[in-house]
Amino acid sequence: MKLVMAVIKPFKLDEVRDALTSIGVEGLTASEVKGYGRQKGHTEIYRGAEYAVSFLPKIKLEVAVKSELVEQTVEAIASAAKTGQIGDGKIFVYDLNNVVRIRTGEADADAL
Secondary structure, three states: OEEEEEEEOHHHHHHHHHHHHHOOOOOOEEEEEEEOOOOOOEEEEEOOEEEEEOOEEEEEEEEEEOHHHHHHHHHHHHHHHOOOOOOOEEEEEEEOOOOEOOOOOOEHHHHO
């Protein structure tokens, strides 16, 4: 079992969700976060004053999947989230040692 975590642009959330649903991913968690990478933020002008925006709005997705689905999951996220512009995001894959469904007590792959 793996946890696939991705940080993407907010307007790509629906496309990524649809891509994940199409490959059989049954659930995900999405959080609104702020951050920056190589782009280091940007400057904006508000009421004539220029100011730096260091942290940009992003969406963090967390998806727990069986090991067999990891490559498809990563590819689905990458293709749906890609704009070709700086700040498209990153995907991280972690090992999951134990999963328990609280309602039923099912464990590991059965809990996914």
